Structures are given as structure tokens and as C-alpha cells.
Amino acid sequence: MASQDPVSPSHATFDLFVHAQSCKEVKHHFAELCMQLDINPEDFRTFYIKLKERLNYWKAKALWTKLDKRASHADYQQGKACTKNKCLVLGAGPCGLRTAIELSLLGAQVVVLEKREAFTRNNVLHLWPYTICDLRGLGAKKFYGKFCTGSLDHISIRQLQLVLLKVSLLLGVEVHTGVEFQGLIEPSGDNGWMAKLQPGSHPASTFQFDVFISAGGGRFVPDGFKHKELRGKLAIGITANFINRNTAAEAQVAEISGVARIYNQKFFQDLLTETGIDLENIVYYKDATHYFVMTAKKKSLLKKGVIKQDYSDAEKLLAPANVDYEALYSFAHDAAYFSTGGKLPDLQFVENQPGRPDAAMFDFTCMHRAENASLVRERRGKKLLMALVGDCLVEPFWPLGTGIARGFLAAFDTAWMVRSWGMGVPHLKVVAERESVYQLLSQTTPENTSKNYAGYSIDPKTRYQRVNLSSIHSNQVRTVILYLLNREFKSDKKQRDKWSHMRQDSIGGFEELLKWCQNHTADYTNVNVKDFTQSWRSGLALCALIHHFRPKLIDMSSLDESSAVHNNQLAFSILEKELGIPPVMSASDLANSGQIDKLSMVSYLTQVQKAFAVPTK
Ligand code: FAD
Numbered sequence: 001m002a003s004q005d006p007v008s009p010s011h012a013t014f015d016l017f018v019h020a021q022s023c024k025e026v027k028h029h030f031a032e033l034c035m036q037l038d039i040n041p042e043d044f045r046t047f048y049i050k051l052k053e054r055l056n057y058w059k060a061k062a063l064w065t066k067l068d069k070r071a072s073h074a075d076y077q078q079g080k081a082c083t084k085n086k087c088l089v090l091g092a093g094p095c096g097l098r099t100a101i102e103l104s105l106l107g108a109q110v111v112v113l114e115k116r117e118a119f120t121r122n123n124v125l126h127l128w129p130y131t132i133c134d135l136r137g138l139g140a141k142k143f144y145g146k147f148c149t150g151s152l153d154h155i156s157i158r159q160l161q162l163v164l165l166k167v168s169l170l171l172g173v174e175v176h177t178g179v180e181f182q183g184l185i186e187p188s189g190d191n192g193w194m195a196k197l198q199p200g201s202h203p204a205s206t207f208q209f210d211v212f213i214s215a216g217g218g219r220f221v222p223d224g225f226k227h228k229e230l231r232g233k234l235a236i237g238i239t240a241n242f243i244n245r246n247t248a249a250e251a252q253v254a255e256i257s258g259v260a261r262i263y264n265q266k267f268f269q270d271l272l273t274e275t276g277i278d279l280e281n282i283v284y285y286k287d288a289t290h291y292f293v294m295t296a297k298k299k300s301l302l303k304k305g306v307i308k309q310d311y312s313d314a315e316k317l318l319a320p321a322n323v324d325y326e327a328l329y330s331f332a333h334d335a336a337y338f339s340t341g342g343k344l345p346d347l348q349f350v351e352n353q354p355g356r357p358d359a360a361m362f363d364f365t366c367m368h369r370a371e372n373a374s375l376v377r378e379r380r381g382k383k384l385l386m387a388l389v390g391d392c393l394v395e396p397f398w399p400l401g402t403g404i405a406r407g408f409l410a411a412f413d414t415a416w417m418v419r420s421w422g423m424g425v426p427h428l429k430v431v432a433e434r435e436s437v438y439q440l441l442s443q444t445t446p447e448n449t450s451k452n453y454a455g456y457s458i459d460p461k462t463r464y465q466r467v468n469l470s471s472i473h474s475n476q477v478r479t480v481i482l483y484l485l486n487r488e489f490k491s492d493k494k495q496r497d498k499w500s501h502m503r504q505d506s507i508g509g510f511e512e513l514l515k516w517c518q519n520h521t522a523d524y525t526n527v528n529v530k531d532f533t534q535s536w537r538s539g540l541a542l543c544a545l546i547h548h549f550r551p552k553l554i555d556m557s558s559l560d561e562s563s564a565v566h567n568n569q570l571a572f573s574i575l576e577k578e579l580g581i582p583p584v585m586s587a588s589d590l591a592n593s594g595q596i597d598k599l600s601m602v603s604y605l606t607q608v609q610k611a612f613a614v615p616t617k
Pocket residue numbers: 090091092093094095096113114115116121123124125126157179180181182215216217218220239293389390391392396398399401402403404407
């Protein structure tokens with residue numbers, strides 16, 4: 001036996017836990033470790049401390065050093081910021097688990113529910129530099145030696161889930177797999193908020209909580225939240241995973257970190273000429289698999305027989321019955337072969353289920369985004385803080401790698417909100433702050449977020465370059481909160497009238513702002529402010545506001561109502577440069593009538609109002 005091999009059974013079990021490659025194995029070795037060390041994982045408050053005391057193993061110590069460093073951050077107040085809070089997290093995807101870790105560091109009791117039994121997604125996620133730094137700080141390299149070695153900046157979804165599952169368990173998070181969340185159960189009698197689960201007899205169904213985080217992915221939106229759809233031009237994504245045998249020849253093949261049609265016309269033309277495959281872009285990552293993601297043109301998919309019949313409705317077009325899967329596999333194979341210059345001659349699909357090649361086709365045409373990131377519900381005097389994180393908050397455009405980057409940012413922001421909640425900040429303020437930060441999320445890029453990755457914490461100020469925690473006021477979010485309460489009292493007319501009356505009052509926050517905008521734009525041609533959406537589309541209203549307060553900054557006579565994108569861009573640039581207010585949407589989103597987000601606009605105009613209220617020197 002080598003001198004450094006583990007000598008005690010718990011050391012050997014710890015090694016098995018650290019290197020486990022499936023969710024089942026992780027949970028099995030974890031349970032074994034707890035038994036051997038005689039620690040009850042349900043004692044979440046003392047679990048990690050006891051584990052450190054009882055597992056006196058050098059390999060474990062290296063990991064404790066990392067976790068202790070994170071846990072010692074002042075934001076967590078020595079794990080006491082949220083000791084009274086009980087949090088239910090829906091979904092053990094990367095974002096649900098990342099949030100769970102932060103909540104446990106804050107001292108909350110955390111229960112995660114996951115409907116799947118296994119982590120099987122081979123697809124590969126692009127990581128922004130800060131996420132690499134963050135995951136290293138949690139010991140990712142100890143769990144997965146190959147994590148982002150050299151210039152690698154990606155990881156498969158399943159591998160990332162495994163890393164985060166292991167960290168969660170070590171920190172005392174309770175993770176249940178094979179259990180489906182089916183809805184919230186309102187407080188009754190002495191019981192607080194609980195969850196309806198399948199199977200109904202699951203032990204977690206008795207868990208009572210005051211914080212509910214939905215990280216259910218994709219379009220999973222719990223009651224009370226609204227999603228809006230951002231419809232772009234038809235975009236069909238194809239993902240494919242091929243076996244990586246890790247040979248020297250395979251190692252030589254260069255990755256394609258993203259090649260888009262506009263940057264390499266010749267490549268796409270050659271691909272079309274030689275194979276009949278017409279793509280908008282393609283990405284290739286060499287990870288546990290050879291992973292390809294591409295956006296394909298409909299015409300070419302029809303011509304190659306991948307899509308059987310043409311429909312204008314994207315859902316109908318990509319319905320499984322309208323897809324010839326054998327043709328899809330050939331399409332993905334040929335695109336992968338061509339784009340790697342034939343240097344991967346033996347491309348064999350990984351099987352995601354027996355006999356089924358790991359290739360899929362997705363519709364990117366519609367992206368969903370939640371209108372708000374948080375809510376408070378109150379029933380029988382028991383408040384519940386609800387929040388969305390990850391893909392169910394903002395659906396990412398995968399080729400840009402925004403899924404994990406923005407997903408983790410939202411996980412940190414949510415933890416910051418739960419911290420305020422735990423520390424007794426009034427609930428309207430808690431939600432207002434969260435919504436203020438949420439306005440920034442869709443604009444974030446690696447360039448406009450802080451480069452001091454080591455300094456990132458759950459405090460938004462450490463990550464966003466310019467953040468205003470009160471760009472949305474408490475009285476503005478009250479409308480949303482009361483709306484929710486109102487719906488719940490549908491059957492009780494007396495209550496309904498009372499709430500509806502209060503709701504009318506609470507709309508004051510918006511009305512005052514609207515009046516202010518109307519007063520200061522009343523005299524301008526082609527400007528008629530009636531709301532927070534359509535009235536701002538042409539950009540003239542924003543330009544008029546600027547002109548009213550600072551006439552020297554803008555020449556209104558040079559503007560044309562039909563050049564909406566130009567007008568919006570001009571107004572955004574002036575407001576950012578002169579008043580330091582970053583835009584909360586793109587000029588074209590604002591110009592496109594379907595894509596104006598009311599709360600974003602309210603947040604933006606509130607900042608404009610505040611800035612103009614300061615007299616110029
Ligand atoms: P997810 O990873 O989707 O996790 C949500 C979890 O919630 C899932 O494990 C789900 O089983 C669970 N869940 C849902 N409903 C319930 C319920 N009612 N009860 C209990 N559990 C529930 N990104 C890329 O960058 N590249 C890709 O190629 C890529 N491919 C993808 C392929 C698929 C099939 C999917 C679903 C997503 C893909 N993504 C890809 C997106 C990427 O996976 C996400 O951005 C990332 O995983 C972060 O997601 P999340 O944690 O918010 O949600």
C-alpha cells in the first residue's frame with residue numbers, strides 16, 4: 001500500500017465520495033461516511049463542524065480550507081445571518097444547488113427537491129472567468145481533477161451538478177432526488193407553508209418553510225410569477241455528443257469556441273457546398289464527450305429530411321412527430337465531421353438512453369424571462385418569500401454561455417435577498433432591492449461585470465459595476481405583492497374589496513412617476529406619454545425628457561420618429577454618459593413593441609427622475 005493511501009475506512013469512503021461519478025454513488029458514499037463518523041446529516045447546524053472534527057484526513061483538510069475561506073466571508077455573519085430561516089429549493093440543477101450552498105453558508109436550513117434520480121446531461125456549459133474562479137473556490141478541482149485545466153473554460157452539466165451536489169451535502173444541505181414538487185400548500189392550523197410532493201408520503205412533505213426558491217429550469221414558473229416571451233427570428237439549435245476516447249489524435253483537434261456566419265462566410269459556404277448543411281453558427285468543446293452545438297437553417301433541415309414538413313408555427317415544426325431522427329443524427333454527425341476538418345474520423349454518438357444517440361434539436365425562437373424575480377405571499381399571518389433563479393428566471397441563449405454565468409449571479413443576488421429577509425429588513429424593501437438588482441441581469445457580460453473575481457460575494461456591489469439597490473421603490477413593488485394577495489381572496493368579496501382598495505392606493509408609486517414624465521414631455525411633437533411601454537418605443541419621449549432638463553445635450557429637430565433604434569441608442573448613451581444611468585434594455589428591445597418590460601422601464605425612469613431632480617451646477 002502506498003504511504004498516502006487511506007488507512008481508515010472513513011478516509012477510503014471520503015475518497016469514494018469525492019470521486020463518485022453519479023448522483024446515486026455520491027449519495028451512497030455520503031450516507032456511508034455519515035454512518036462511519038456517527039454524524040446525523042439532519043443536524044444541519046452542526047454537521048459541517050462535526051465532519052471536520054471527526055474526519056482527520058489530509059485530503060479532506062485541503063477541502064475544508066477552501067470551504068472555510070468561503071464561509072468566513074463577513075456577509076454570512078459567521079453562519080448566523082439566517083439561522084431562523086428554512087428554505088425549500090426546487091431543482092438540483094446547477095443554479096438550484098449553487099443557491100442552496102449560499103443559503104446554507106448563511107446559516108439557513110436548506111432542503112433541495114429534485115424530480116430526477118440521475119444526472120445525465122452531457123451537454124457542455126461555457127463558463128465565464130468569474131464562474132471558474134467561484135467553482136475553484138468551492139474545491140471543484142478536488143472533485144473533478146480536469147476542471148478547467150489550462151485554457152479550458154467549460155464543463156458538462158452533469159459534472160457541474162456532481163461537484164455542487166458534493167459541496168451541498170458537506171455543508172449540511174438536505175438533497176432529495178426522485179421527488180417532484182407539485183405546488184405550495186398554504187398555512188393551516190399550526191402549520192406553515194409546505195409543499196405538495198409526489199410521492200405524497202415523502203419525508204420532505206412535512207417540511208415547513210418561509211423561503212421558497214424555484215430553480216426548476218426552462219419554463220417552470222410557480223404560481224404568482226409571470227413570464228414574458230421574447231420572440232426573435234426562427235432559431236433551431238442542435239446539440240450532439242460523441243464519445244471521447246481521449247486518444248492523442250483526439251487531443252490534437254482544436255475546439256471551436258464559437259464561429260458565427262458573419263465572421264467566417266467562407267467556412268459556412270464550404271460546409272454548404274460540400275454537405276448541403278446550412279448553419280448560422282457552431283461551437284465545439286472537447287470535454288468528457290466531443291460536444292457540438294449549432295444553429296441550423298430551416299431550409300437546409302427540410303432539404304436534408306430532418307424536418308419532414310414545413311410549418312410556420314415553430315412548435316409544430318419541431319414536434320417529435322415531424323422530425324426524422326436518423327436524418328438528424330446524420331446531419332449532426334456530418335456538421336461535426338466537417339467543422340473539425342475530418343480530424344475526428346470515428347465520430348460515434350454517446351448513448352443517452354440504451355440505443356438512443358445523444359443528439360437533440362431545440363427551438364430557440366422564443367426566449368422566456370420572468371417579469372419579476374421575487375414575491376412575498378402572506379397567508380394566515382405567515383409570510384413566504386419566493387424567488388426564481390437560473391433558467392426559470394431568464395432563459396439563456398446557450399451559445400453565448402449565459403446560462404451558468406447569469407444563473408450564478410442570480411443565485412448570489414437571491415442569497416443576498418434571503419440574507420436581508422433573515423435579518424428582518426421590511427419585506428417590501430427586500431423585494432424592491434431584489435427587483436432593482438434584477439434589472440441589471442440581462443445586460444451583464446464578462447466585460448461589464450467586476451474583474452475582481454476573488455472579491456465576488458453575495459453582495460451585488462462586489463459584482464455589478466454600477467448597482468442601485470433602490471432603483472425600484474418599496475411602494476412600486478407593493479402593487480405586485482398586493483396583486484398576488486388579491487387573487488388569493490377571490491372568493492371572499494369583503495376581503496377582495498379591501499385588498500383591491502389598497503391596491504389602488506399602492507399604484508400611486510407608478511402614477512406619480514407617469515405624471516412626472518407627462519408633465520415634462522407635454523410640449524414635444526410626436527410625444528404622448530400614456531404608459532410605461534408603447535409610449536417610449538420611438539425613443540422621442542426619452543429624448544424629450546433629456547431635452548427638457550438639459551436642452552444643450554440633444555437636438556430634437558434632428559430626430560426622426562421612424563428611427564426608433566437610433567433615438568433610443570442616443571438617449572441611452574446620453575443618460576449613461578451624463579448621468580451615469582446604465583441602460584436596462586437594448587435600444588432595439590425598446591424599439592420593438594413586443595419587448596418592453598414595464599418594470600424595467602419604471603426602474604429606468606425612476607433613476608432618470610432622481611438624477612434630474614439634482615440641480616445642475
Ligand atoms: P436546470 O439545469 O434545467 O435544472 C432544473 C432542475 O429542476 C432539473 O434537474 C429538473 O429535473 C428539476 N425540476 C424541474 N421541475 C421540477 C419539479 N417539479 N420538482 C422537482 N424537480 C424539478 N446550456 C448550455 O450552455 N449548453 C447546452 O448545450 C445546453 N443544453 C441543455 C439541454 C437541456 C435538455 C436542458 C434542459 C438545458 C440545457 N442547457 C444548456 C441549459 C443549461 O443546462 C442551464 O442554463 C443550466 O443547467 C442552469 O440551469 P438551472 O439550474 O436553472 O436549471
